[in-house]
């Protein structure tokens with residue numbers, strides 16, 4: 092046993108707020124360690140709520156044996172109690188994510204005494220990470236986050252084994268068997284997709300999971316355990332803000348509409364892969380958007396081909412002008428020809444490339460070089476005339492005599508005139524075009540890529556000018572297009588401490604002590620705790636019966652799997668089922684074309700889930716996690732091993748019929764029959780998902796947690812359950 096040494100940790104083992112100084116302490120402090128005592132209790136998080144959490148944790152501890160006094164483990168041992176503490180060296184943890192929360196959390200669990208930590212992250216270190224991801228230094232930039240974090244944190248505790256993996260948690264080798272080796276999973280992820288995947292794996296394997304997220308000063312921690320708590324998918328997640336296609340493409344009315352158009356539509360039409368516009372329009376037409384308008388948009392999409400070619404041709408000198416004339420002149424003329432569209436709206440004004448260049452262009456009575464775009468929300472008129480009457484339609488205001496004084500030092504925050512935007516458009520298009528010619532195949536928006544930021548700023552402002560919408564400065568466009576929310580090291584540190592507390596409750600099976608914890612922007616009450624809700628009885632994820640199907644997807648067919656799982660040899664009447672991989676429907680009672688196909692040919696392979704859904708709605712779904720056959724499996728034996736016993740789905744909780752006002756689902760019968768030629772599989776949301784979406788409040792006694800969900804270092808997922816998003820197609824990010 093270690094009695095002393097250079098590596099030790101002073102103060103809280105969980106919630107050290109200043110991780111940077113903690114690292115310095117660890118490496119450099121030559122003094123002997125503190126004895127066990129009052130200072131060993133958590134110091135950094137002193138709110139009463141957290142104090143209570145910490146005390147609960149210590150409640151079953153017994154007096155620290157004298158032999159531990161003064162050792163590097165004595166603090167943790169005193170707080171956790173020997174029973175729990177002695178378990179930690181053998182506990183296997185999976186930590187998913189080595190970013191803002193992941194770095195803090197790794198430090199915490201290494202110091203808390205966890206012995207076996209698998210750390211997975213697919214990212215590499217970026218310079219901008221260094222202000223909060225303290226396990227990384229400047230020399231580590233561009234290296235794997237998992238590898239560097241593991242190397243740095245290993246030094247904090249000689250007894251820890253960290254197994255770093257530079258990879259994607261959705262990679263096939265991380266199947267259910269792989270997940271099942273862990274005693275607990277800790278999520279430190281930054282995207283919804285990966286979170287849902289890990290949630291599903293943990294529900295399938297009944298592995299305790301602690302989910303977390305931060306955004307700015309806000310954060311949350313949520314412990315999840317199958318059959319005891321809500322799972323991550325028990326309450327529907329609000330979709331990121333989206334807009335109807337036609338608002339973005341034809342009838343913008345706010346600056347954000349123009350920014351989304353420039354970033355998500357124009358950028359990809361000109362510099363992205365050559366695709367998707369037609370599919371998007373098909374979808375919009377199905378959603379019932381204006382057919383004549385859709386036809387016009389189709390023509391527009393065709394005309395992009397010529398501009399794309401010009402941007403890529405070796406003599407692409409005129410490409411910027413061609414692009415400009417197409418989107419700011421011809422397309423607007425086309426739209427103007429649809430009189431109906433403008434009956435209740437202000438008409439856009441087509442922009443004239445040459446006239447703007449020579450400053451002869453006049454828009455709403457103002458010359459292009461004088462048509463200042465109001466930036467930072469401030470009235471841009473020094474003479475007090477600009478921010479006048481027609482506010483709703485009020486961009487391109489005259490700002491007579493406005494100078495660059497006072498804004499020169501802040502290039503990004505400068506109000507741009509129409510002429511400025513024109514120039515920025517031409518220059519950035521030329522630079523992007525040169526990059527295509529130099530071999531870049533596609534270029535997409537990146538807020539830190541100046542060429543793309545200039546392009547999006549210029550294009551959005553030109554469009555705003557044409558439609559009479561307020562423009563935005565380069566800085567504002569960067570914020571709005573990049574969904575920037577500051578990532579704060581302190582928030583990550585607090586949340587990471589709370590994750591460890593909840594993880595320890597789960598490991599001790601102190602289920603009554605589990606809490607959803609929220610860090611909120613209220614100085615008097617920074618933390619709030621909420622008792623956990625039971626699973627949503629109609630959840631489409633955690634109510635399924637899970638099992639692992641070991642198989643060779645190249646040899647086993649969908650039909651064999653269905654028959655095997657349903658136990659068809661019992662002589663019962665065949666149950667009517669549909670099958671899904673995620674949201675893809677593979678078969679239903681009226682569509683059996685795929686039953687003879689192998690799972691591999693249907694893209695259902697290791698690490699995927701195959702759901703068998705009861706069409707009569709009597710039972711919950713059976714969801715199979717696809718795994719590999721054991722190495723000694725005979726080649727002559729069947730290409731799959733059925734789970735034993737066979738999964739028995741629970742009876743479904745009856746739901747009231749949907750209200751009559753519910754719109755009918757999009758027609759899909761014809762699609763179903765005609766689709767699968769080869770690899771083409773009909774995409775259609777499974778009934779399970781619909782069920783999730785309408786889950787709220789349908790079952791008696793179920794009250795879902797209503798708190799907002801937060802992404803780490805990213806988009807705030809606002810809680811706007813009542814927001815209408817049915818007909819929305821373009822997603823901002």
Ligand SMILES: [Zn+2]
Nearest residue numbers: 322325630633
């Ligand atoms: Zn659930």
